[in-house]
Amino acid sequence: MAIIGIETVLYGVDDVQLCTRYFTDFGLPLLESSDEHAHFRLDEGSNVIIRHISDDAIPKSALVGTGVCEVIWGVDRQDSLDRLVNSLAVDREVRFDADGTAHCLTDDGLAVGFRVFRKNPVYSSPDPVNSPGNINRINTQRKWKAKARPKTIQHVVFQSPDPDKSWSFYRDRLGFRLSDVQKGFGIFGRADGANDHHNVYFLNAKLPFPGLDGNLRFDHVNYGVEDLDEVMVGANYMQRRGWPKSEWGLGRHRIASSIFMYLPCPTGGQAEYGADSDYLDDSWVPRVWNPMFGFFSFIHNMAPFMLDAAPWEWEYAPGYTPVPDARLADLTRAIDPKKAHPQADVAPPQAPGFS
Incomplete structure (x- = not known):
């Protein structure tokens, strides 16, 4: 079996026309729309569908509120899909659409679907970068962009009252790989047939932050653009069109190394422009991160709670992934945090785990 990424996100919203206008300004290519729904299709072939939260097409689930009410995961081949569906049907109801798409609920009650997905090739051409002593662009200025045009759906995030339970289903039943633990x-997880740093993230809904209330809710979708310039051009265009600004502004995560810009979204939750993320394969060894240190390496508007970030604090997470002991020992010897970061006071702890 190989799940290769997100094929469709289905939004249930309070105002279909408002959300359609939002995502049109955001840069998603509109395929069709009506008073009842909107359908966007990205370059890779993935889909964004918007319907009213009361629409019969919105599945019943444990999700509280509006936002992405179902994620349909793309599977590489029909025989892979058949094996996956048969394994899920052992202990839960699986229903099928006329086109063969399978739908069910996860162990924590989220609605998911599965269908064969053949991704389109995606092309981008970020401008070469100049830096002192490293000239890659001469007598050539950078491209001018008028607005963003996301090409991929990179990941989806849900607020979960029990991230371990939410993640366990994806790991044990869908074959996802652990990427990192904050x-x-x-918990960050990667589909077995994808190389994105993560395709799903389960955020602890019990954290004492605004917007988190302990319930299972949608948080955001990350839409992939070419580079930092396109992130900022998109954000500026959205502001000119009258949409609310990002609270945190531009930043770069240390976990996944990705550029981010989270924008408030009338669907509920946020819509994220993302660029320049890490890509992984099965030789990757997951890590456990100090939450604030892992969250950002820089951010435009740093909130007070972000000040508490250890200068160097992470550890390996072999308990979450089948990493051979010899491989882990080699990596541990190869990376000495004290040598790499002389200001570090302590070496990474030796007892990995999520807490």
Whole structure:
């Protein structure tokens, strides 16, 4: 079996026309729309569908509120899909659409679907970067962009009252790989047939932050653009069109190395422009991160709670992934945090785990 990424996100919203206008300005290519729904299709072939939260097409689930009410995961081949569906049907109801798409609920009550997905090739051409002593662009200025045009759906995030339970289903039943753990905050997971740093993240809904109330809710979808310039051009265009600004502004995560810009979204939750993320394969060894240190390496509007970030604090997470002991020992010897970061006071702890 190989799940290769997100094929469709289905939004249930309070105002279909408002959300359609939002995502049109955001840069998603509109395929069709009506008073009842909107359908966007990205370059890779993935879909964004918007319907009213009361529409019969919105599945019943444990999700509280509006936002992405179902994620349909793309599977590489029909025989892979058949094996996956048969394994899920052992202990839960699986229903089928006329086109063969399978739908069910996860162990924590989220609605998911599965269908064969053949991704389109995606092309981008970020401008070469100049830096002192490293000239890659001469007598050539950078491209001018008028607005963003996301090409991919990179990941989806849910607020979960029990991130371990939410993640366990994806790991044990869907074959997802652990990418990293943000200690106390959440778990990053990658589909077995994808190379994105993560395709799903479960955020601890019990954290004492605005917007988190302990319930299972949608948080955001990350839409992939070419580079930092396109992130900012998109954000500026959205502001010119009258949409609310990002609270945190531009930043770069240390976990996944990705550029981010979270924008408030009338669907509920947020819509994220993302660029320049890490890509992984099965030789990757997951880590457990100090939550604030892992969250950002820089951010435009740093909130007070972000000040508490250890200068160097992470550890390996072999308990979450089948990493051979010899491989882990080699990596541990190869990376000495004290040598790499002389200001570090202590070496990474030796007892990995999510808490």
